[in-house]
Amino acid sequence: MATAEPLLASFLQDLTLRLASQELKDFARREGFGKNVRKCTATLVEVMDLLVDAEKKQNTKAVAKIWLSNLKHLAYDLDDVLDDLEYELLQRRKSEEGVQEGSTSWSGQMQSLRSRIEEITGRFEEIEDEGKSVLKLQANPSMRCTTPRVRLPTTSLVVKSDVVGRDKEVEAILELLPMTAEKGGDRGGRRSELKECKERIMRETVGSSSLTTLKLLKISSLTCLPEESFKYLVALEKLTIFGCKELTHLWNNDAALKDLGRLRYLEIEYCERFRSFFPTGDAGLSCGSLRLLTSSQDSAVNGCEILECFPATGLPSSLKTLVIRNCESLWYLPDGVMQRNNKSTETEADGECCLEDLSIHGCPSLESFPSGVLPATLRSLLIGNCPKVESICGREREGMLLNAASSLEFIYFSYYPNLKSLPKCLGSCTPLTNLAYLTISDCEGIEWFPEEGLSSLNLRCLRISECKNLKSLPNNIQNLTSLEDLEIRRCPSLEWIPPQKGGLPHNLRVLEISHCKRLEESLDWSHHLHTHTALTSLRIGGEFREVVSVLDDDSRLLPLPPPSLKRLEIGGLKNLERISSSRGLNSLRHLMIRDCPMLQNLPNQGVLPSLLQLYIWGCPLLKPKCLEEGAF
Structure with missing residues (x-):
């Protein structure tokens, strides 16, 4: 059975366990945002169901790789929020008796945490929607954690773990290191994650030639990868460096790369002082070459604000994926992203570029x-x-x-x-x-x-x-x-293209039209949608000031829907007063209506027997009817 990328899957499972903690749920409920936590948990579980299919598709669909990368970044954000939330919970435990829950001294922080959880939940919903609608990912609940697990406090030392914890555990970790190194070398290779420890601890921990995956997260005082560790990294295939704020470069020279012949995946994220891969000379150019990473296939640099350029010698010819995001000072892309117009001018050492996925985002200095x-x-x-x-x-x-x-x-x-x-x-x-x-x-x-x-x-x-x-x-x-x-x-x-030019293709399954002023003035396009028998999802948004009703013969907008429609979303129609009937909505499962302040009437009770979800928001005139028993 195919399984999702183990590090990401394990990370997401850990996040769900933290969200599901009874102590955290009770705390959130007392503070008035229990619903936010429950919604975040449910959305995260739905996204996890898509992991297995995304992993299978990433080798053939470039957009799947981007989807997984975005999911990972979002998981890091949620991890930070949970760290803050758990810290506040710890502070509450330590507070003096007699301090009332929810007092004003905590209200600002709680409001901030509530807002952050709402924002992250919305981003998870967007990722879920993109996974289902664009990638057509199929849910596979096998990634859910089906057996109870207990999350240990951050100050506990877990024997046989490859995770190195906080600075205060230094001495205990040092005593554990020999045992960890001995037991880490299994046939499948060893994975190690070091989080928020000192550089000295990292140097001592990286000491097994069987290490295949290494993650360095928020290592204090790390400025460069220690040269003495490279001899132990001959089996290393994946290297992730995240949040190491003192990191300025990776290697002192390219001689170290000879020991990294199996490195396939390199990721550097949110290292705010990271300037280059190798030390730079007076001219600002790196004195090293990434071409020596002969097995490199995937590289990502994200959130490194002062990174200006890549080594002038270009990229490994084996590289297939390059992601560069949020590098504000980057002004020059490596030569390896392009092929020369005249291949005969290439030297054998240059190799042939085989890049498959190129993503450049948030680089305002790049020209x-x-x-x-x-x-x-x-x-x-x-x-x-x-x-x-x-x-x-x-x-x-x-x-x-x-x-x-x-x-x-x-x-x-x-x-x-x-x-x-x-x-x-x-x-x-x-x-x-x-x-x-x-x-x-x-x-x-x-x-x-x-x-x-x-x-x-x-x-x-x-x-x-x-x-x-x-x-x-x-x-x-x-x-x-x-x-x-x-x-x-x-x-x-x-x-809109007039009907005499052909209109829309009839195999559309998803159609969204929102906030397009000219299309709100000429509504003929909506009168032909009932002929699109493959359409299952329709979203319409905008002011549409001339529209007072939908789904009736006199309506200028959507007099008759497609019979195949399963999801209908209507939003922002300022003068909409009624949804007149349920004609053609026999297959409707989800009806969502938002920001329609004049809406007063929906179809009567019982006319939408297939409806599973009804979502209404920002429609104040409907509230009295919603409160009447049997109104819908």
């Missing part, structure tokens, strides 16, 4: 790509929140994507103001034949899709949001017969 073209192996390209990056469609860059036209499956452009037009290969005679997911968000420079429409007939998901100048959907949108998910948000200039 350009290295020379060359994207590799022909590239499956996923994500460029987000990099406002200075030159357009990949300029005169000098118009061929940048053509080399990868037949391999790209996932394209994501977000907050990319320099992108004035979409790449020609989206609609050219050199089509992106395998492109399945296309997301364009907050790209104000884009006005039109290519005149001939989109070339990828295999496109399954098209998401467009915050593109205030975009005027039209692709001209050939009805011919995109594989399109299942179409979501359009906050595109005020967008005009």
Whole structure:
């Protein structure tokens, strides 16, 4: 049976156990946010059910890797919140008798924790929705923790554990080290996680040639990986460094890399003083080469604010995934992300780039790509929140994507103001034949899709949001017969394609239209939705000031829904007064209505026999009816 990535799965299980602690639940209930904790727990369990399928798909779907990475980052955030919550609980235990629960001295902190839990719960819900709607992940409850476990206090020392704890346990940990090193070498390799210990403890702990996975979390005073440890890391395959605030570089020179011949995965996150992989000289250039990591396949750098560049010698030719996020000072990408236009100029040592997934997000100082073209192996390209990056469609860059036209499956452009037009290969005679997911968000420079429409007939998901100048959907949108998910948000200039141009493809399963002013003025598009017999989820949002009713013959908006509809969400309709009937809603399972202040009437009791969930929020005139017995 396939299993989810063990470290992440174990981490998530531990988080659910902490959330399910009876002491924590009682404390949260007394403080007035017990419901928030219960909702967070339930949402986390639902996400965990998707882990096994996500693990299986990440080798063939680049977007699955990004999904797992986002989930891991969110789990770290929840871990921090639980640390703070457990600390507050400990302080309460130590407080003097007579201090009333929920007193004002604690109210500010409790409000902050409540808000953070609500925000994290919302992000878990978004990840769950993306996993199900975009990745089509299937739930597998095998990742749930089915046997009772007790979470030990952070000051306890657990014999036979590979987790090294807090600074105060230094002496006890040192006594344990010889036993840990002896018993750690099993056939499957040893995993070790060191959290919030001193660098001296880390140096003593890393001492087993069977170590395959090493996580260093919030190690105090760690400035560089100790050279004496490399001889023990010959079997190391995964290295994760998180929250080591004093870390400035990884290696003093590239000679250390000869012992890391099996390292496949390298991740550095939130190390705020991390400047380079090797020490830098007077010219600011690293004196080392990452090309010596000959087995490296996945690398990620996240939240390293002063990292300016990668080694000038480029990246390992074996690298398949590169994720760079939230590196505010980064101004130069490594040469290894590109192939040279003229392969004959490459030396044998350069190798051939085989990068498959490239994600660059939150790098405001980055201005350009290295020379060359994207590799022909590239499956996923994500460029987000990099406002200075030159357009990949300029005169000098118009061929940048053509080399990868037949391999790209996932394209994501977000907050990319320099992108004035979409790449020609989206609609050219050199089509992106395998492109399945296309997301364009907050790209104000884009006005039109290519005149001939989109070339990828295999496109399954098209998401467009915050593109205030975009005027039209692709001209050939009805011919995109594989399109299942179409979501359009906050595109005020967008005009619907008239019916004579074909309308929407009839195999759509998910459709969202929200806050698009022009589409709110011309509502003909909603009169044809009942013919889309594959549509199961429909979301409509915006003011729609002329709309007072839906689901009746006189309604300008959605007079008749698709008979296959299972989920209907309506939000923000300022003048909506009634949902008139349940015609065509025989399959409806979920009905969600929010921010409709004039709504007074819903269909009578019993007319929605298949309904499983009714969610109403921000509809004050419905409250009296909801309180009347048998109103619905």
